[in-house]
Amino acid sequence: MKKWLKKIGAAIVTASLLISNLGMVTVSAADSNDFCGVWISTVYSSDYPSVQNNIEGQKQEFTQKLDKLKAIGVNAVVVQVRPKGDAFYESELNPWSAVLTGVQGKDPGYDPMEFMIEEAHKRGMEFHAWMNPYRLTTSGTDLAALSADNMARMHPDWIITYNGAMYYNPAKTEVKEYIRDTVAEVVNNYDVDAIHFDDYFYPTNYPLADGQTRDGDEADARREHVNDMVRMVSEEIKKINPKVQFGISPLGIWKNNSSDPSGSATNGGEGYYSVYGDAKTWVEKGWVDYITPQLYWEQGNAYADYETLVKWWSNLVKGTGVTLYIGQGIYKDVVAKEITEQLKVNEGYTVSGSIFFSARDLFEDRQGAATALKKYYSAVTTTETPVVETPTVIEKKKAYATKSAITVNGVPVSFEVYTINDYTYFKLRDIAYSISGTAKQFDTSWNEAEAAINLLTGLSYSGATSTISSAKDTSAITSTAKLYLDGQQKSVTAFTINDYTYYKLRDIAKLLDVGVTWNEKTSAIGIDTTKGYE
Numbered sequence: 001m002k003k004w005l006k007k008i009g010a011a012i013v014t015a016s017l018l019i020s021n022l023g024m025v026t027v028s029a030a031d032s033n034d035f036c037g038v039w040i041s042t043v044y045s046s047d048y049p050s051v052q053n054n055i056e057g058q059k060q061e062f063t064q065k066l067d068k069l070k071a072i073g074v075n076a077v078v079v080q081v082r083p084k085g086d087a088f089y090e091s092e093l094n095p096w097s098a099v100l101t102g103v104q105g106k107d108p109g110y111d112p113m114e115f116m117i118e119e120a121h122k123r124g125m126e127f128h129a130w131m132n133p134y135r136l137t138t139s140g141t142d143l144a145a146l147s148a149d150n151m152a153r154m155h156p157d158w159i160i161t162y163n164g165a166m167y168y169n170p171a172k173t174e175v176k177e178y179i180r181d182t183v184a185e186v187v188n189n190y191d192v193d194a195i196h197f198d199d200y201f202y203p204t205n206y207p208l209a210d211g212q213t214r215d216g217d218e219a220d221a222r223r224e225h226v227n228d229m230v231r232m233v234s235e236e237i238k239k240i241n242p243k244v245q246f247g248i249s250p251l252g253i254w255k256n257n258s259s260d261p262s263g264s265a266t267n268g269g270e271g272y273y274s275v276y277g278d279a280k281t282w283v284e285k286g287w288v289d290y291i292t293p294q295l296y297w298e299q300g301n302a303y304a305d306y307e308t309l310v311k312w313w314s315n316l317v318k319g320t321g322v323t324l325y326i327g328q329g330i331y332k333d334v335v336a337k338e339i340t341e342q343l344k345v346n347e348g349y350t351v352s353g354s355i356f357f358s359a360r361d362l363f364e365d366r367q368g369a370a371t372a373l374k375k376y377y378s379a380v381t382t383t384e385t386p387v388v389e390t391p392t393v394i395e396k397k398k399a400y401a402t403k404s405a406i407t408v409n410g411v412p413v414s415f416e417v418y419t420i421n422d423y424t425y426f427k428l429r430d431i432a433y434s435i436s437g438t439a440k441q442f443d444t445s446w447n448e449a450e451a452a453i454n455l456l457t458g459l460s461y462s463g464a465t466s467t468i469s470s471a472k473d474t475s476a477i478t479s480t481a482k483l484y485l486d487g488q489q490k491s492v493t494a495f496t497i498n499d500y501t502y503y504k505l506r507d508i509a510k511l512l513d514v515g516v517t518w519n520e521k522t523s524a525i526g527i528d529t530t531k532g533y534e
Contacts, residue, residue, distance in 0.1 A: 035353025071458020296329025
């Protein structure tokens with residue numbers, strides 16, 4: 001633990017330098033009505049990391065993923081830093097995670113969580129340390145397979161096994177204290193914005209003793225054991241640093257109303273019974289700062305309708321001071337397809353944001369979910385950013401078909417390009433298509449109500465374009481369409497030619513920070529995404 005005093009001092013110095021050098025202070029995502037989080041799962045290396053025993057490779061991968069998430073609109077990452085009773089951080093209570101090196105307990109050569117927190121905060125993103133309190137293995141019951149410094153090896157009496165896996169026993173006082181101390185270690189030593197637990201408490205459907213029922217003494221005792229742990233963790237966090245939030249993401253159904261009149265009008269699996277998680281009590285007691293129920297169903301689902309559950313959880317948090325985020329299951333195609341509609345449902349209730357499961361589905365743009373989120377959050381920004389309108393003077397100009405050769409990153413392309421008043425004008429979709437897949441890629445969306453085009457940076461182009469040029473001299477009329485870059489209105493000149501909107505290449509290149517070249521000898525126009533605009 002000797003390095004932690006140095007860490008605290010370094011953090012203070014770093015914060016001071018950032019404020020003095022940048023002249024700004026990052027606004028917490030939680031202070032916004034548009035909290036947009038994503039779960040980054042490390043168990044099985046599902047979302048991260050894809051490489052082991054490679055410090056620079058892991059660092060580069062994480063920062064690249066942060067940049068992609070930020071481009072979509074994500075402002076908080078919920079990173080699984082304790083997937084199986086192990087750690088992505090320096091700890092005296094938990095061994096280094098095997099996910100990092102392939103061997104549990106092996107020092108990865110750096111502090112991954114310290115690095116991840118720093119990189120997230122650089123980008124104005126919150127960092128929530130996601131910890132699984134009880135899980136030890138996803139499969140396997142051989143204690144000898146764990147590292148020698150694993151607490152389970154030293155205290156085998158703390159362990160229960162079920163369905164071929166091992167868990168810490170929630171009924172043990174020592175286990176409750178160990179989990180509390182594990183959280184305290186992180187809150188004391190790292191600049192986390194929140195501690196986050198998911199839905200893993202008792203093993204799912206862990207059997208009761210013969211003669212016991214799901215509402216009997218043994219079941220009630222299990223729920224109380226979990227409640228004790230939640231309360232202890234909550235109190236410890238607030239004692240150390242009241243600014244650090246504590247959030248839990250329970251199963252989406254507390255109880256069905258067939259089990260309890262105060263439950264939801266649903267007919268699905270109930271967290272109260274299946275994992276002995278009494279989320280309603282956590283909210284009512286104020287033991288959590290935020291609750292994120294996993295509402296991984298679509299609208300109209302016969303067993304668990306999405307809006308029915310949003311309404312139930314919204315009513316639960318009213319008057320409690322507990323913030324409600326919704327866990328959105330975009331790993332399901334049916335949910336990913338309607339994610340915009342689900343977010344609009346949220347707008348009608350006491351919902352302060354969403355956390356999406358999981359990062360890989362955003363990276364893959366499952367069913368267009370990432371593109372939809374980018375457009376949704378950009379639209380929110382657009383409506384919230386007042387712009388002083390100036391009248392557009394409509395002019396009719398001669399548009400000459402440009403004969404110049406055009407290259408994108410050195411590769412010849414064929415686009416319809418026009419020269420108006422000695423400037424070259426390109427279709428947005430041609431530029432978007434040609435640089436898709438590069439670091440400067442962007443998508444476009446059309447807002448009919450606003451008569452506006454929005455450029456969405458960081459996303460691959462989702463439209464179509466023609467690779468054959470048939471441009472002929474014609475006439476052009478000043479376009480009245482508005483142009484937004486990630487929700488911020490921009491002032492640029494545009495013309496409508498043959499029902500398409502054309503923009504001055506240098507204006508778009510400047511907005512996107514893309515290099516533009518002109519070869520006098522060959523009369524060639526070059527677009528270069530490896531360079532910035534000059």
